[in-house]
Amino acid sequence: MMEMNIEKVACIGAGVIGHSWATLFAWKGYRVALQDVDEAALKYALARIRKNLEFLSEKELLRNEEAEEILQRIEVTTSLRECVEAADYIQESVPENYSIKKEVFRKADSFARSQTIIASSTSTLKMTEIQKATRNPERCVIAHPWNPPHLMPLVEIIPGEKTSRETVEVTRNFMEALGKVSVIQKKETVGSIGNRLAAALWREAINIVDEGIADLEDVDKAVSAGPGLRWAVIGPHLSYHLGGGRGGIEHFLDHLGPAMESRWRSLASWVTIPPSAKRRLVEGIRRHSMLRERSMEELIKWRDDRLVKLIKILYLEKE
Ligand SMILES: NC(=O)c1ccc[n+]([C@@H]2O[C@H](COP(=O)([O-])OP(=O)(O)OC[C@H]3O[C@@H](n4cnc5c(N)ncnc54)[C@H](O)[C@@H]3O)[C@@H](O)[C@H]2O)c1
Incomplete structure (x- = not known):
């Protein structure tokens, strides 16, 4: 197993996926720096993270008193440099657009320590293209989550042409240590396996x-x-x-x-x-009868309740 020494994780982008990654990393004991260009997005993300933690505690996946400690592990910032400079692993979740992602990768690559892996959550873009913006393309990889990453087990790891085997292996080991199910996609395609x-x-x-x-x-x-x-x-x-x-x-x-x-x-x-x-x-x-019986919010809650029951049985309980 490749060596990994990860204590601090940087999450770039605090939207649907970024706030959920931040929930996961902090829940699993890592210190998290969560960055977004939009102050309001960061504020909203913190409120959503609190809600996620309440949900996890309701589902007995963490103890109620742990929620505050977990929140304490998360710091937010609008500065990319501050977010990534002390990070041991970086997970980018900014909008699905090459020019935004390439600029973020270029900056993260220049501010972060040279060994730190920079992973993208992208669902459709290719790492071979994104990593062209960096001076250290070998440390750049896709770690594509399923929404929401703090609940869904699957993470699809997809290297670009210049990604090193070590980056793929360390990312995989890290995801497995987080309790995720990781798969490696050996060739880039439009969209991941799932x-x-x-x-x-x-x-x-x-x-x-x-x-x-x-x-x-x-x-x-x-x-x-x-x-x-x-x-x-x-x-x-x-x-x-x-x-x-x-x-x-x-x-x-x-x-x-x-x-x-x-x-x-x-x-x-x-x-x-x-x-x-x-x-x-x-x-x-x-x-649809389910939408006549329930509001959208109620349907999401109903889905997540059942999803967590399944995840517990299939992935969290020992056979
Ligand atoms: N939503 C999904 O179901 C889903 C699932 C898997 C993967 N993804 C991938 O995750 C990534 C993010 O998607 P999302 O749904 O969370 O988007 P989103 O719009 O909810 O969030 C994007 C966030 O990035 C911020 N942002 C914009 N430019 C930025 C910059 N330069 N630096 C830092 N932050 C910036 C925005 O303010 C916003 O808060 C995409 O690549 C997407 O393909 C999404």
């Missing part, structure tokens, strides 16, 4: 609604109670291996491969959402 898979599934989910094969609400139910539930435990490849019985994946491919191919031939392949589908999605959401 986002590409979600995009492939969503296109067909939209198509089923657009073609009138099923209502939007039933499509969502089918995913959550069917493949989504199974995939939460075991991925698609191992699922189909088990589906092949004693013959495993080889038998599955011979036996049920042709059926799968006939399905693939009938799936949607468009790359622009058809206008009819857009209309049907908006109508379907408007009629």
Whole structure:
């Protein structure tokens, strides 16, 4: 295992993702410097972090009295230099835009100590491009979280052409030490593994609604109670291996491969959402019974309550 000695973490950008990373790092015992160009964003971020901690304590993931200590570990600043100069690891979460990210990387690279890893939360941009703005591209990498990073286990680590193996390994070790599940994406693509898979599934989910094969609400139910539930435990490849019985994946491919191919031939392949589908999605959401019964806020709380129950069972409890 590569050596890592991380005590202080810098979070650049305090929006949806940045404040949640800051919650995670402080909760796990690290000192955090949280930076944003917008004072109001920092103030709002602190209020949200407090709420996150209340939620974690409600879910018995931390003790109530710990929340204050955790908050004490977080300092906020509008100065990038102040944020990164003493950091042992940097996580950038500024808007999804090359010119903003490259400028932030250029400055962070010039202010931070030369060994400090600079990781980006980007969902679609390429590290090969971002790291061109730095003098030490080997220490730059993508560590893409799933929202919200303080709850969702997955972090996808994606190196650019100039990222060193050591940077990838130390980032992975750090994420695992934080209790995350890390995967390494070996080649850069448009979007990470999880986002590409979600995009492939969503296109067909939209198509089923657009073609009138099923209502939007039933499509969502089918995913959550069917493949989504199974995939939460075991991925698609191992699922189909088990589906092949004693013959495993080889038998599955011979036996049920042709059926799968006939399905693939009938799936949607468009790359622009058809206008009819857009209309049907908006109508379907408007009629959704869960939104009639609950406000948006209540639905988020309901989702997070259930999500945390699952995360506890699948990732936090020892078998
Ligand atoms: N929102 C998601 O679901 C999600 C999931 C995974 C990854 N991401 C990635 O996380 C990153 C941030 O997304 P977000 O949803 O948190 O955005 P956001 O708009 O909520 O937050 C961005 C924050 O960056 C601040 N900012 C702007 N310019 C800055 C600068 N030069 N220096 C410091 N701070 C600056 C803004 O004031 C804002 O508070 C993006 O790269 C995005 O792709 C987002």
